[in-house]
Amino acid sequence: xxxxxxxxxxxxxxxxxxxxxxxxxxxxxxxxxxxxxxxxxxxxxxxxxxxxxxxxxxxxxxxxxxxxxxxxxxxxxxxxxxxxxxxxxxxxxxxxxxxxxxxxxxxxxxxxxxxxxxxxxxxxxxxxxxxxxxxxxxxxxxxxxxxxxxxxxxxxxxxxxxxxxxxxxxxxxxxxxxxxxxxxxxxxxxxxxxxxxxxxxxxxxxxxxxxxxxxxxxxxxxxxxxxxxxxxxxxxxxxxxxxxxxxxxxxxxxxxxxxxxxxxxxxxxxxxxxxxxxxxxxxxxxxxxxxxxxxxxxxxxxxxxxxxxxxxxxxxxxxxxxxxxxxxxxxxxxxxxxxxxxxxxxxxxxxxxxxxxxxxxxxxxxxxxxxxxxxxxxxxxxxxxxxxxxxxxxxxxxxxxxxxxxxxxxxx
Amino acid sequence: xxxxxxxxxxxxxxxxxxxxxxxxxxxxxxxxxxxxxxxxxxxxxxxxxxxxxxxxxxxxxxxxxxxxxxxxxxxxxxxxxxxxxxxxxxxxxxxxxxxxxxxxxxxxxxxxxxxxxxxxxxxxxxxxxxxxxxxxxxxxxxxxxxxxxxxxxxxxxxxxxxxxxxxxxxxxxxxxxxxxxxxxxxxxxxxxxxxxxxxxxxxxxxxxxxxxxxxxxxxxxxxxxxxxxxxxxxxxxxxxxxxxxxxxxxxxxxxxxxxxxxxxxxxxxxxxxxxxxxxxxxxxxxxxxxxxxxxxxxxxxxxxxxxxxxxxxxxxxxxxxxxxxxxxxxxxxxxxxxxxxxxxxxxxxxxxxxxxxxxxxxxxxxxxxxxxxxxxxxxxxxxxxxxxxxxxxxxxxxxxxxxxxxxxxxxx
Numbered sequence: 001x002x003x004x005x006x007x008x009x010x011x012x013x014x015x016x017x018x019x020x021x022x023x024x025x026x027x028x029x030x031x032x033x034x035x036x037x038x039x040x041x042x043x044x045x046x047x048x049x050x051x052x053x054x055x056x057x058x059x060x061x062x063x064x065x066x067x068x069x070x071x072x073x074x075x076x077x078x079x080x081x082x083x084x085x086x087x088x089x090x091x092x093x094x095x096x097x098x099x100x101x102x103x104x105x106x107x108x109x110x111x112x113x114x115x116x117x118x119x120x121x122x123x124x125x126x127x128x129x130x131x132x133x134x135x136x137x138x139x140x141x142x143x144x145x146x147x148x149x150x151x152x153x154x155x156x157x158x159x160x161x162x163x164x165x166x167x168x169x170x171x172x173x174x175x176x177x178x179x180x181x182x183x184x185x186x187x188x189x190x191x192x193x194x195x196x197x198x199x200x201x202x203x204x205x206x207x208x209x210x211x212x213x214x215x216x217x218x219x220x221x222x223x224x225x226x227x228x229x230x231x232x233x234x235x236x237x238x239x240x241x242x243x244x245x246x247x248x249x250x251x252x253x254x255x256x257x258x259x260x261x262x263x264x265x266x267x268x269x270x271x272x273x274x275x276x277x278x279x280x281x282x283x284x285x286x287x288x289x290x291x292x293x294x295x296x297x298x299x300x301x302x303x304x305x306x307x308x309x310x311x312x313x314x315x316x317x318x319x320x321x322x323x324x325x326x327x328x329x330x331x332x333x334x335x336x337x338x339x340x341x342x343x344x345x346x347x348x349x350x351x352x353x354x355x356x357x358x359x360x361x362x363x364x365x366x367x368x369x370x371x372x373x374x375x376x377x378x379x380x381x382x383x384x385x386x387x388x389x390x391x392x393x394x395x396x397x398x399x400x401x402x403x404x405x406x407x408x409x410x411x412x
Numbered sequence: 413x414x415x416x417x418x419x420x421x422x423x424x425x426x427x428x429x430x431x432x433x434x435x436x437x438x439x440x441x442x443x444x445x446x447x448x449x450x451x452x453x454x455x456x457x458x459x460x461x462x463x464x465x466x467x468x469x470x471x472x473x474x475x476x477x478x479x480x481x482x483x484x485x486x487x488x489x490x491x492x493x494x495x496x497x498x499x500x501x502x503x504x505x506x507x508x509x510x511x512x513x514x515x516x517x518x519x520x521x522x523x524x525x526x527x528x529x530x531x532x533x534x535x536x537x538x539x540x541x542x543x544x545x546x547x548x549x550x551x552x553x554x555x556x557x558x559x560x561x562x563x564x565x566x567x568x569x570x571x572x573x574x575x576x577x578x579x580x581x582x583x584x585x586x587x588x589x590x591x592x593x594x595x596x597x598x599x600x601x602x603x604x605x606x607x608x609x610x611x612x613x614x615x616x617x618x619x620x621x622x623x624x625x626x627x628x629x630x631x632x633x634x635x636x637x638x639x640x641x642x643x644x645x646x647x648x649x650x651x652x653x654x655x656x657x658x659x660x661x662x663x664x665x666x667x668x669x670x671x672x673x674x675x676x677x678x679x680x681x682x683x684x685x686x687x688x689x690x691x692x693x694x695x696x697x698x699x700x701x702x703x704x705x706x707x708x709x710x711x712x713x714x715x716x717x718x719x720x721x722x723x724x725x726x727x728x729x730x731x732x733x734x735x736x737x738x739x740x741x742x743x744x745x746x747x748x749x750x751x752x753x754x755x756x757x758x759x760x761x762x763x764x765x766x767x768x769x770x771x772x773x774x775x776x777x778x779x780x781x782x783x784x785x786x787x788x789x790x791x792x793x794x795x796x797x798x799x800x801x802x803x804x805x806x807x808x809x810x811x812x813x814x815x816x817x818x819x820x821x822x823x824x
Contacts, residue, residue, distance in 0.1 A: 371445035389802035402481030
């Protein structure tokens with residue numbers, strides 16, 4: 001048992017009931033950094049009256065998403081915030097599984113999922129366009145249906161399902177006994193070469209059998225889309241099966257809900273046992289949904305995407321605007337002083353870097369028992385001085401649980 | 413070997429001699445928190461000229477007693493301050509052992525201890541009062557003597573000892589070969605039901621044998637106190653044996669003494685090899701004792717209880733007064749600038765919560781080699797800014813040892 005597993009099992013041994021709710025608002029990629037040329041971060045430059053008001057009654061700190069220096073994707077970043085150390089081997093989630101649960105496919109224990117990307121192949125079978133001419137979602141659905149028709153018959157007793165995801169992305173699911181996920185990506189990661197054949201990472205019977213079945217399925221599906229102009233080929237990545245994570249309900253005795261419109265976030269949330277709540281997808285819908293279900297859940301996670309996508313575009317002004325927009329919604333949480341409010345990010349996305357980064361992420365916890373810092377704003381600098389200190393993101397959840405009154409005393 | 417064990421063994425490999433003394437003053441439950449309604453903590457509100465003077469020449473920081481979010485009892489809280497990670501399985505100490513060593517019983521490796529609570533049973537044998545009418549200590553001693561007389565003969569070669577502790581509490585010790593501590597509490601944790609029979613957590617020969625011996629002893633002792641008005645029954649909890657912790661002397665080469673009048677604290681100190689020093693029990697006695705033995709020991713731990721009990725009572729003013737009282741005694745340490753002075757707490761006890769809490773605990777280390785922070789006071793806020801940072805409590809001891817000059821360089 002690893003140290004963090006041991007610590008968790010001690011925490012679980014003292015869990016008790018409480019009525020205090022926890023709302024965890026994840027502003028994706030919220031963190032940024034100052035440079036001499038840009039002496040304010042986006043959080044500092046934004047007008048954020050609601051976050052300022054929360055900060056004045058909260059404890060602040062910063063999270064390291066996984067390990068110091070490591071830049072994480074949204075999957076590990078979110079897993080950590082939900083309390084699952086993304087560096088533990090049993091917490092590694094394959095891309096295929098994320099896609100499957102993201103489109104609400106109820107992945108079972110005897111299933112293997114892979115993420116598919118449509119590509120455009122040239123006359124030699126080499127990849128000419130890795131995104132199949134930025135295929136529209138409707139087109140993706142149509143091509144998926146053609147592929148599905150080609151594999152409607154089971155292969156050696158194994159069912160094959162083709163699930164459209166979004167644009168040029170789809171998900172392939174194999175259902176059957178004795179399958180293995182020990183397969184390497186077929187994506188060669190560049191253009192001008194053909195997709196790779198599926199290869200195993202071990203030589204077991206189940207891996208070899210799974211390889212064969214994928215090879216047969218791939219041949220049949222390729223034949224079915226040979227005449228497509230853009231999506232006449234595909235690559236497969238992240239062969240994986242459900243990691244069987246302990247649910248938040250089993251761990252903390254809480255009913256948990258997720259309000260996230262992007263598949264990946266909803267997928268991670270479902271893997272840890274949250275109920276996905278369907279919404280129209282705008283912030284208006286999402287915050288309305290949160291208050292609608294407020295009495296039905298102990299823990300509600302709400303995801304805000306735009307703070308990340310604007311950072312990835314390198315668009316500082318748009319990120320500032322995204323923060324200010326989020327702030328107007330967060331304002332509705334301001335007077336919930338009897339509950340636990342967590343404002344966090346899964347990682348930083350500084351516009352200067354046009355992508356995720358390793359910089360620690362600002363964290364805020366407001367609760368009836370929080371130590372009120374001397375902060376006046378939720379910014380990188382104020383969080384740097386906060387009483388929560390610099391902590392691992394995978395410890396945020398247990399702190400939120402503690403603030404909600406759900407942890408009894410350990411030891412005499 | 414766990415990470416912390418590995419780190420400790422490296423530290424031990426570079427231990428050297430030094431004459432510098434370490435005084436560790438543990439103000440039980442010292443930490444508190446600010447809220448909007450109470451914008452100062454008790455440490456901030458108290459007049460503490462001695463602590464202020466110390467703070468001006470010290471390094472400050474904060475400790476997490478066990479893991480973030482976890483509220484600990486005084487046992488794990490103290491173990492951590494003495495350098496033993498309370499989350500390690502081999503550092504878990506049963507309640508029975510704590511009671512036994514707390515009343516200065518020299519527990520041996522072939523002994524099992526349990527904590528006993530006298531209860532009042534009604535005519536049906538159900539528990540009517542879980543504290544036996546808040547039995548006086550003299551009464552407890554008398555009833556213990558009656559029980560001891562009933563088990564003066566060994567049972568299957570196993571000796572049974574009944575040790576009075578305080579008020580309605582006693583300690584039961586079994587001495588003999590091949591005993592097991594794998595037994596569940598007989599305390600049903602509520603009134604209106606009878607005490608439970610002793611049951612094993614495994615089915616081994618030694619557990620079944622120990623169960624039988626306890627059952628016989630319980631029957632004989634109950635018969636002996638049947639006619640008591642208040643203490644006509646009892647429950648047993650925390651069956652346990654000496655965990656065999658490495659002593660501070662073996663670990664750091666120091667002679668260590670404990671000045672603590674409450675059994676639990678003296679008990680934990682003895683388990684890590686400190687000599688318990690008998691005192692009259694007041695702070696006057698305790699500080700006098702500390703200076704009396706100053707030249708005979710390298711490390712002296714002194715425990716101050718009232719900062720915790722006032723917090724548990726929810727009495728902010730009393731906690732402030734307890735801090736101010738402690739401060740007047742700590743004043744005597746102020747001019748010991750050549751030694752290491754550690755001011756710490758085993759956990760926080762905010763009056764707002766009327767109990768222990770998970771909030772980090774203020775820490776101060778003054779020594780001839782400490783980095784003098786810009787602090788002017790020993791408070792939560794100043795400690796938040798301190799150069800020691802936010803650390804696990806089980807690392808305080810090795811820092812104190814380092815400040816005392818007892819750690820040589822590691823590596824070339």
